[in-house]
Amino acid sequence: MAWRNLWRHKRRTWLTVSAMVFSNLLLVFMISLQFGSYDMMIDNTLKPYTGHLQVQLKGYNDDPKIRNSFASIISLAEKLRTQLNNNKIAARGVAFAMTSSKSRSYGLQLTGVEPRFEPEVSNLPGLIKQGRYFSNIDAQEIIIGRVLAGNLGVNIGDELTLLGTGRDGSFSAGVVIVTGIFESGNNDIDRSMAQLPLGYFQTLFSMQKQGHNIVIMADNLAQVAALQQQVSKIIADRKELVVLDWNTLEPGLKQAIQADLTSAWFMYGVLIVLVAFSVLNTQLMSVLERTREFGTMMALGVKPARLGSLVFTETFIMSLLGLVSGTALGIGVAFYMSIAGFSYPGMEEMAIKFNMPERIYPEISLLSIFIGPGIVFLCSLLASIYPALRLFFLRPVEAMRAV
Numbered sequence: 326m327a328w329r330n331l332w333r334h335k336r337r338t339w340l341t342v343s344a345m346v347f348s349n350l351l352l353v354f355m356i357s358l359q360f361g362s363y364d365m366m367i368d369n370t371l372k373p374y375t376g377h378l379q380v381q382l383k384g385y386n387d388d389p390k391i392r393n394s395f396a397s398i399i400s401l402a403e404k405l406r407t408q409l410n411n412n413k414i415a416a417r418g419v420a421f422a423m424t425s426s427k428s429r430s431y432g433l434q435l436t437g438v439e440p441r442f443e444p445e446v447s448n449l450p451g452l453i454k455q456g457r458y459f460s461n462i463d464a465q466e467i468i469i470g471r472v473l474a475g476n477l478g479v480n481i482g483d484e485l486t487l488l489g490t491g492r493d494g495s496f497s498a499g500v501v502i503v504t505g506i507f508e509s510g511n512n513d514i515d516r517s518m519a520q521l522p523l524g525y526f527q528t529l530f531s532m533q534k535q536g537h538n539i540v541i542m543a544d545n546l547a548q549v550a551a552l553q554q555q556v557s558k559i560i561a562d563r564k565e566l567v568v569l570d571w572n573t574l575e576p577g578l579k580q581a582i583q584a585d586l587t588s589a590w591f592m593y594g595v596l597i598v599l600v601a602f603s604v605l606n607t608q609l610m611s612v613l614e615r616t617r618e619f620g621t622m623m624a625l626g627v628k629p630a631r632l633g634s635l636v637f638t639e640t641f642i643m644s645l646l647g648l649v650s651g652t653a654l655g656i657g658v659a660f661y662m663s664i665a666g667f668s669y670p671g672m673e674e675m676a677i678k679f680n681m682p683e684r685i686y687p688e689i690s691l692l693s694i695f696i697g698p699g700i701v702f703l704c705s706l707l708a709s710i711y712p713a714l715r716l717f718f719l720r721p722v723e724a725m726r727a728v
Contacts, residue, residue, distance in 0.1 A: 345647020352697025353655025357687035376540035398536030413542035422489030437526025456505035463524035468505035470515030491531035633713035640709035
């Protein structure tokens, strides 16, 4: 009976179902695209420097001073690469120093890196626009950002003087040659960061084969937690060390994602409310038009609860049609885009310039597929409660006189 009642007004039913289909399609695609964009956002934030995981001395993340280093960093990094069968692992040293050209001086953060493995964990080597990367781990060379190069007035082949404090508190000074200038697209990075070969870094700052962190990249974000456990087991004998994931290293990134999710769900909420009101309007009109019919049925002994369940069943059928059709179409669109990718005007040029992916690929998961349509389905059922409750206050005699 509920199915037959729906098609008394085919146009109204189809309009309501179409609204559900469209909203479900849009929600599945947009949520999948949003999750995919977060993956790209996380990768673009972590690849220049942080990585997915870092092995550090306990307390270094809160107090990143040069003396908070640990021994045998290069050999430990090699041990991790061997046991994990993963080359996306690189040792680093970090220090702050004053760098001077012939005319100007600026403070910056120096990172000592393993030239062979740093390109596996960071995209900075791939962002070099002029010159080249390091020739070996002991070379007296430096790569700097475009903004810093402009501030210092230097170019490829020019010399820079570095002044800082060694791990033992001694005065550190050295002269390096600019071999590369990178452009990351982030002015803070391009202005205040530079890289040195780790061997020369250890010599310059009296590190005695020590360093500050080992950066590790997983194949994808889903593997980070498992990889963190594996690394923790391998370094279990080094009680002074800790393995931190990107959530701990970059808390602001997670907060930015949460803020974006909140604003996005506000817009999704508006869409869902509009669909719910469409269902409410359809079912309320249906009940009002059938007042005389319902009055007659109640006079014949049909209980209001039975009539209310009929209205609820009609809404359930419409919502189910919208859920199945809209979700199926949304999965189809999201799946196609997960293969072909999605881009907007200007994205490819920006990707080439800043070494970023040229397209965003939606991430299809059970959560992205069902959370939006599921909420639409539930809100549609809730919207039918008011029309169904009206039947409990219907008086058969008055209802049968209704026109």
